Amino acid sequence: MKASDLNAENSGRPPEDRETAKRLAELGCQIGSRRTFAIISHPDAGKTTLTEKLLLFGGAIRLAGSVKSRKAERYATSDWMELERQRGISITSSVMQFEYLGHIINILDTPGHQDFSEDTYRTLTAADSAVMIIDGAKGVEAQTIKLFQVCRRRGIPIFTFINKMDRDAKNPLDLMDEVEKVLGIEAYAMNWPIGMGSYFKGIYDREKRTVERFRPGSSHKTAEAALSGSLTDEEVREGIGADLLAALREEIELLDLAGNTFDRERVSRGEVTPVFFGSALNNFGVPQFLSGFLALAPRPQPRETNLGRLKPDSAEFAGFVFKIQANMDASHRDRIAFIRICAGRYERGMTVVHTRSHRRLRLAQPQQIFAQERTILDEAYAGDIIGVHDNGTLRIGDVLAERDGLEFEAMPFFSPENFARVSIANALKRKQFIKGIRELQEEGAIHVFRDPHLGVEAPIIGVVGQLQFDVLAYRLREEYGVPVSINHLTYGLVRWVAAEEPNLKLLKDSNMSLVVLDKDDNPAVLLLDEWKAAWMSERYGIKFYAEPAVNR
Numbered sequence: 001m002k003a004s005d006l007n008a009e010n011s012g013r014p015p016e017d018r019e020t021a022k023r024l025a026e027l028g029c030q031i032g033s034r035r036t037f038a039i040i041s042h043p044d045a046g047k048t049t050l051t052e053k054l055l056l057f058g059g060a061i062r063l064a065g066s067v068k069s070r071k072a073e074r075y076a077t078s079d080w081m082e083l084e085r086q087r088g089i090s091i092t093s094s095v096m097q098f099e100y101l102g103h104i105i106n107i108l109d110t111p112g113h114q115d116f117s118e119d120t121y122r123t124l125t126a127a128d129s130a131v132m133i134i135d136g137a138k139g140v141e142a143q144t145i146k147l148f149q150v151c152r153r154r155g156i157p158i159f160t161f162i163n164k165m166d167r168d169a170k171n172p173l174d175l176m177d178e179v180e181k182v183l184g185i186e187a188y189a190m191n192w193p194i195g196m197g198s199y200f201k202g203i204y205d206r207e208k209r210t211v212e213r214f215r216p217g218s219s220h221k222t223a224e225a226a227l228s229g230s231l232t233d234e235e236v237r238e239g240i241g242a243d244l245l246a247a248l249r250e251e252i253e254l255l256d257l258a259g260n261t262f263d264r265e266r267v268s269r270g271e272v273t274p275v276f277f278g279s280a281l282n283n284f285g286v287p288q289f290l291s292g293f294l295a296l297a298p299r300p301q302p303r304e305t306n307l308g309r310l311k312p313d314s315a316e317f318a319g320f321v322f323k324i325q326a327n328m329d330a331s332h333r334d335r336i337a338f339i340r341i342c343a344g345r346y347e348r349g350m351t352v353v354h355t356r357s358h359r360r361l362r363l364a365q366p367q368q369i370f371a372q373e374r375t376i377l378d379e380a381y382a383g384d385i386i387g388v389h390d391n392g393t394l395r396i397g398d399v400l401a402e403r404d405g406l407e408f409e410a411m412p413f414f415s416p417e418n419f420a421r422v423s424i425a426n427a428l429k430r431k432q433f434i435k436g437i438r439e440l441q442e443e444g445a446i447h448v449f450r451d452p453h454l455g456v457e458a459p460i461i462g463v464v465g466q467l468q469f470d471v472l473a474y475r476l477r478e479e480y481g482v483p484v485s486i487n488h489l490t491y492g493l494v495r496w497v498a499a500e501e502p503n504l505k506l507l508k509d510s511n512m513s514l515v516v517l518d519k520d521d522n523p524a525v526l527l528l529d530e531w532k533a534a535w536m537s538e539r540y541g542i543k544f545y546a547e548p549a550v551n552r
């Protein structure tokens with residue numbers, strides 16, 4: 001008799017039950033150690049810098065390297081990012097994973113530029129929490145507000161890192177007030193800055209009542225270096241100086257008496273944001289932020305589905321596609337679908353059901369995308385993101401699961417607000433052009449409409465932000481070898497109508513409206529603005545819908 005059988009006999013349970021119990025315990029352990037979050041910020045607040053420092057803690061990037069060099073490396077690996085370099089903005093999202101103090105941390109990078117908000121919003125559906133970076137000198141900026149609102153709608157916990165305290169910043173009390181007033185969320189300071197700019201002396205940890213002193217230029221790499229001592233230490237007091245010490249005492253007293261109280265439950269519901277101060281560039285306050293974050297951030301949470309709540313540690317694998325990207329790497333010229341695993345465990349080569357087609361798919365070579373490098377994954381768990389090669393089967397929002405019929409909440413839909421006719425100069429490139437438009441539409445980068453009187457080679461493209469047209473033209477040229485001309489249209493709104501709408505024929509194509517078909521041949525109308533839409537709806541007795549029928 002084998003030892004395991006003996007144990008089974010002793011425990012009174014058959015061996016296969018014990019095996020299952022062991023597997024489930026292992027699954028729970030793996031999933032419990034996952035923290036998957038997105039970083040949101042206005043461009044230039046320090047997202048790249050903070051991400052890089054976080055990765056450094058996990059040993060993912062062993063050499064510190066400056067932000068610039070990391071960016072430069074990224075450009076070098078993918079030529080369509082040339083556009084990023086030219087414009088100095090980040091337009092792609094990638095996924096990074098690292099291990100730290102027994103946790104597996106997945107960071108979802110989100111593009112900062114407002115024109116890429118659709119992609120960002122979809123990425124946020126894959127995150128269990130968000131980290132919001134605020135530039136201490138600028139406070140809450142426009143793009144931060146928009147992204148914050150999406151996180152808020154999802155009800156995920158939001159952590160705040162107020163960056164660049166080594167520079168002159170706004171008054172920290174005013175910054176806290178700004179977060180509360182502008183974003184409408186309660187803020188709780190986990191630590192407090194002592195001075196700022198050239199007088200920046202460090203941060204005070206409110207829970208531990210310790211001070212970490214700031215020494216400009218030092219690397220602040222390890223958590224050990226963080227604790228410099230308490231406010232009663234003579235050396236610490238001298239280092240801070242009498243004036244700043246008095247100001248610190250006063251501000252802490254004010255926070256203790258008049259500030260919000262710390263409430264873990266409310267943090268997890270996204271009602272209170274824990275606020276950390278620091279300087280990402282100097283790697284200062286970053287270890288404190290990371291350990292505070294890990295203590296409070298949620299493990300993968302259950303998701304609502306049409307079949308009820310799905311627990312992440314359920315034995316069955318389930319996930320959804322939140323992003324598709326073609327030609328990520330010039331040397332591969334392939335298309336990757338990013339899947340957020342919501343439940344269970346992924347195993348290399350496993351077969352799952354593609355809910356939309358009810359067909360079985362083999363996840364043959366899933367990859368983990370680490371910045372632009374790839375490694376083949378053997379296993380992954382709920383909370384992780386895997387990238388799979390896709391030949392056109394997958395769409396954003398598609399569900400892959402062991403059981404058929406499972407559906408998650410619908411992806412947020414963003415109606416395009418800018419429209420243009422896109423055409424090719426060289427008719428010989430027709431095939432490539434059609435392929436490029438189709439693939440970019442499947443990626444979710446553009447909305448494609450068609451004038452019913454014209455063919456697919458004269459599409460009308462809708463986008464949320466103008467800059468997406470530049471990216472479209474750039475990618476068609478670089479990735480598909482098709483130069484295009486883009487003729488902007490004056491319409492600023494699209495409204496869908498019922499397929500059997502009898503009054504649609506009353507609309508004459510004009511500067512005021514244009515009847516089109518969307519990618520699934522649903523009839524829609526391009527209109528100038530909300531006001532004109534309301535007027536036309538009344539005048540012609542047509543009911544307009546903000547989304548196509550499938551989303552309604």
Ligand code: GDP
Pocket residue numbers: 041042043044045046047048049050067112163164165166167278279280281282
């Ligand atoms: P992103 O656009 O949000 O990714 O911002 P980056 O991380 O690229 O940072 C924008 C600029 O701010 C860069 O020049 C950084 O070196 C600088 N920066 C980032 N963090 C700090 C900081 O803590 N202090 C100072 N002084 N500069 C910073």
